Amino acid sequence: MHEFVDQTFQPETTGEKILSIQASLNGFSFSIVCPKQKKLLYFKDISLKISNSNLLGRHFESLFTEETILQNSFEQIIPIYHSQNFTLVPEQFCHEQIDREITPLLFEENDQLSWIHNKINPIKAELIFALPASFKEALRKRWHLAQAIHPLQRLIGRDSETDYEHRLQLLFENNHFSLALYSHNTLKLINNFSFKHPNDVVYFILTVLRQFNISAKSVATSYAGNLQVHTGLEALLQKHFPQALPIKAGIAIPPFINEALITKNISLFL
Numbered sequence: 001m002h003e004f005v006d007q008t009f010q011p012e013t014t015g016e017k018i019l020s021i022q023a024s025l026n027g028f029s030f031s032i033v034c035p036k037q038k039k040l041l042y043f044k045d046i047s048l049k050i051s052n053s054n055l056l057g058r059h060f061e062s063l064f065t066e067e068t069i070l071q072n073s074f075e076q077i078i079p080i081y082h083s084q085n086f087t088l089v090p091e092q093f094c095h096e097q098i099d100r101e102i103t104p105l106l107f108e109e110n111d112q113l114s115w116i117h118n119k120i121n122p123i124k125a126e127l128i129f130a131l132p133a134s135f136k137e138a139l140r141k142r143w144h145l146a147q148a149i150h151p152l153q154r155l156i157g158r159d160s161e162t163d164y165e166h167r168l169q170l171l172f173e174n175n176h177f178s179l180a181l182y183s184h185n186t187l188k189l190i191n192n193f194s195f196k197h198p199n200d201v202v203y204f205i206l207t208v209l210r211q212f213n214i215s216a217k218s219v220a221t222s223y224a225g226n227l228q229v230h231t232g233l234e235a236l237l238q239k240h241f242p243q244a245l246p247i248k249a250g251i252a253i254p255p256f257i258n259e260a261l262i263t264k265n266i267s268l269f270l
Helices: 011-016 053-066 098-106 133-142 151-155 198-211 233-240 259-264
Strands: 002-005 018-024 027-034 039-047 076-081 086-090 113-120 125-132 166-172 176-183 186-194 219-225
Touching: 027 053, 053 125, 053 133, 076 125, 086 098, 086 186, 098 113, 098 125, 113 133, 125 133, 151 166, 151 176, 176 198, 186 198, 198 233, 219 233, 219 259
Parallel strands: 018 076, 166 219
Antiparallel strands: 002 039, 018 027, 027 039, 086 125, 113 125, 166 176, 176 186
């Protein structure tokens, strides 16, 4: 477990703060941020081994009970879940029943999953992704107005400081990663790949670049997520993609917080 508490943090004033909570089968992490100052006030990373996504709701209930700070009132609450089952739909084709129409064509039917819609305004589209039904119900019970988001919702369309014509965003979980490819600041592709070894990651990325006739040396690559679970993954990325760098936080982070923790939990800091 890792915990940070800013010396100026006052729990009784959380009504003016933003709570972001990230859930996965590896555990939970959450941050409390002052939106006016874009400053991190509280951060906690709790490692767990959750054997099945259907148990995520039960573990969240335990977390909510144990971490009393989560029971406070907040200006905004943002639950985040990195689902590997997602698709992007142009907004002109979106309607109330769209997920029931297209998800059976793309994914195996699973009545223990719910489908969530995230609007992505910069590209005029909606990201539809799968969320464990138990987790959705637990969120509704505790924070009935909180809308779960996919981390790609925060990344896609995010301003880039690079001058490169082509860029990649990579977001890792234990055994899968999401990829977003841009050319001339236009989103060309998003996809998710399952992998067992870091070499698989390089293979999938190079295959995507080859489809678009893009050289690995000419693409600005940014990455985040849980890279530490696979030894050598970060070094391999930097070897094959010379411009590869961790995605930067969008708020002020104390310098003594381990960079690997920031990279792992980047969705909390954008």
